Each structure stands twice: as C-alpha cells, then as structure tokens.
Amino acid sequence: MSRPTMHTTPGQGGGEQIPPGKPTSMEQHMLDKGAQMMQSLKPIKHMNQHVCTFAMYSHDMTRQIETHHYVTRVNQDFLQCAVYDSDESSARLIGVEYIVSDKIFETLPADEQKLWHSHAYEIKSGLWVNPRVPEMVVKPELENLSKTYGKFWCTWQTDRGDKLPMGPPALMMSPQAVNMGMVRPELVEKRDYKYNISSDALKTSRVEIAEPEWINPQADYWKQHGKGFAIDAETTEMKKIAPFP
C-alpha cells in the first residue's frame, strides 16, 4: 500500500482512494446493522440541519474549502456541528464547529474570542445555504444565525490531498467581505451548480436581513492583524499516575 503523502499544493490526488483501505466487508455491514438495531444512537439523531458553506485555513487563507455541517442545536444560543468535506455517504469527517450567539460570545475572554469568526457576511452573501430547503423557510432563522460566531477546528486536510488525517488540528476562518476573505468564484459556482441554486440570487433576497449592529473586532482576527493561528503538538513529559505506555 502506498504511503499517504502530504502535498503542499491544494487539490485531491486525482482518482486515489481517500482514505486507503479494503472495501467494507459484508460481515462488517452485518455487524453494523446489528449494532444499529440494538443501540439508540441518540446524539446522532439530534442532528437536524445540513448547512453547506465555505471556510479557509487561518494559517493560509489562500486554501479555501467547501464544508458540510451537520448541525445539532443545543439551545437558542448554542449549536454544535460535525463537519464533512461533502454531503455524500463517503464524506470524510474533517472537523468540528461550535456556534454561539453574540450574547454568549461577549462573555468570552479576549484571548478566546481571537479563535472565533463571525457569520454575518457568509450568510448575507448567500454562501451559507441549507441544501434542498426553500429560502423562504430558512430566512427567519438566518437573521438569528447572522449574529452568531463560530469556532471551527479542522482535523483532516483533504484539500491538500492527505489520504489520512495528519498533523495537529488547524483553525479555520470564515468568508468575509474583504481581500483574503473572498471565496474564489469557481468554488462557489461548482457548489451552486450541484444544488441548482444561485448564491448571487440569495444575496439579493437576503438584503432585507438586518446587519448585526456590531461585530466584535476580536473575531476574524486576521482582518485587523493579518495573522492567523497554528497549533503545534510538542513532545513533553506526561504527568502520570501509573507507568506509561
């Protein structure tokens, strides 16, 4: 089996299987089916929205990806999302995003706020969509969501061709109205074509959604500072209560 490689340029290794591995056996399918019948899988059943949008790496805003969020609403002010790189059953789990209302965001310490991004632009510009749901049904909630902030960690950089999840997690940022926050048109067109929608048309229809009165300047850190954040995983002495490993 070939070594999974880390490319430095974005894009999938054409035609290669990601992740590598043998097709799931019939025996495994039966085991899974059996388990599924006996277990309730409650937290999974609580996912009730699919959102398709875009994000970029905070340490390299030129790398932009289409994301598929499967969202669970915990309460009016907090949502948690499993993020995948497509909406198909073969999609790779690429990370997790948490979404909080502005009310909660304002209670966070400044150092924490730097890791978050705002959602107003990506909603108003029509980049954020609920595939297959008519716009008139989602519109009332978009006004609430446009005032939220998100924190998105990516654990599998499939856009650079990683066949397996490599390295430490990466912090992601959201599309914004200025320079590096602008999503490349070809990415948007590809997404729009697939769902038979027009982000431009949505942008026009979303003009009536009120802009948040204020977006906290600690969010979208790169806009004010031109900086992002990276996570390093350092080797250290583990605090132990028993021998390891």
Place this chain on the structure above:
Amino acid sequence: MNEDKVCCHVRNESATSPATRQSACKCNHIISYLNNLYKLLRETKIVIHLGKIKDMEGVQVSRHPEIPGDPTQTSTALLEKATATIQGFGPVNKIHQHLCAFHFYGHDMSRQVEAHHFCGHQNEDFRQCLIYDRPDDDGRLIGLEYLVSEELFLTLPDEEKRFWHSHEFEVKSGVLFMPGVPGPVQRQDLEKVCKTYGKVIHFWQVDKGDNLPLGIPQVMMALTRDGQLVDNLAQDVERRYNVSFANERENRTYMKGLEHGIHPMANAAGKGIQTVLREVDCKPAV
C-alpha cells in the same frame, strides 16, 4: 418569491421516477403546511419557550443543564423539523455503532474522561467517530476519533505515529465496550478494533467544568496497561451500564492483538503530547 424552485433537486438526478415525484409531492406538502404555520405565528407573535416538552414526534426538546443560553424557540424548532425532514444526512447516516471508552490528556494521565464514540466505517480499514460526553439527548460533542488498521498505521510517517494510540489493552481488558450489545455480538467487532490504532482530538474540556468549548484542541491518549484507569470512573461506568470489565476481560482472552506488536512511536512515542497555540501570518510567504 420564485415558487417553481420550491423543491431543489440535485442536478443530474432524474426527476421522472415515481419515487422522486412522490417525495417531491410530500416535500411540497410539508413546506406549504409549515409556511402557513409560520405566517400564523408571525401574525400573532407567539413565541413559546420550549422547556422540557415533547415535539411533534415525541422527541424531547430539552434544555442542557449547563451550557448557557435560552431554551430553543418554537419557530427555530419548527424550522429544524423541516430541515430534518427534507434534507439528506448521508455522511451521518453512516454512523452505525456506539462505543464507550476512556481517554486521558496526552500530557496528563490524571485527567480522564468517559468518551462515547459514534462510529461509521469508511472502509474495512478506517472508521471515523464523533465523541460525546454522554450518549443521550443532552450529549456534548467534545471531540472526534479516527481508527485505522495496523496496515494503514504502518504507512504513516514516524512524526505522525506519535499522535496515535493502540487499542489492544483497552479492548482486551474489557473497558472498551458497546453499550446495549450482547457480549458475543460485540466481540465480533471488538476483535477487529483490538488490532487498530486511534487518533483522538478533544475540543471541549468538560472534565475541567468548562460549560463551553474553550481553548485549543487536545491530543488525547488511551489506556495501555492496568493501573492507569481511575477506579471510581471505572466503577461508575460499570454500574450505569451494568457491565463488568473483569468478566469481559475473561471473555476476550482469545483475541489476538497487533501482528507487529505495539509500535514504539505510537502512544506519544512513550512520552507525552501537548498542544500549543502559535500566532502566524495568515498567508504563506511568497
């Protein structure tokens, strides 16, 4: 508003099959019902705060005891009923099993967390799991785990291997189990898990009492020998799930572990891992 695109079908799908037409019909019916309900709610300005009440399908919409925030509003819950009904959930529908295990922080074994994994197979050699702090309606999504076969693990560069931990001890000792599944059935799957490696990242330090996912991601490790698992944590899980780790251990003695043994670079290369945050330029140097 453009009504003829009221139901967005994915391009290239044939829209002429009876099943598709029927589902489009049902879709339109639901949408028109919800539209009318929306109009009524907006006109009369009713917003009912949902506490612990049952919604239309008997699923409890409850308020998490600790995460800050207001209870979900009716209008929001209704929208999400619509999205849950109309949208596809392909990647999530692949999640077929619930595994319970324990993780500790890669730099601190004394901080241990009960971890409920909800897993799906990408293929025979690879699983991806969402991790919750509890397996019920109020579960917090605290992290994720990837599981790979030994064969795939050995293809990783050494620098990457240290993020991954072996599962052999967890499975053979009985502490990793599938709640609700009879022993003989779960063992058929766990004997495969026994020969895998996992990479776990947690984003929410619930053991610290954080009521929001603060801070940076944590690389977690898993149990590799007796004496590591904190007793009262183990006993609490045994009691709640009515299982006995000791009994399961006996039932699992037949299981074979890793063919090549535990790789020395796995399990944080025998040391520890700690994540740190570094401020960097937001674009690569030209």
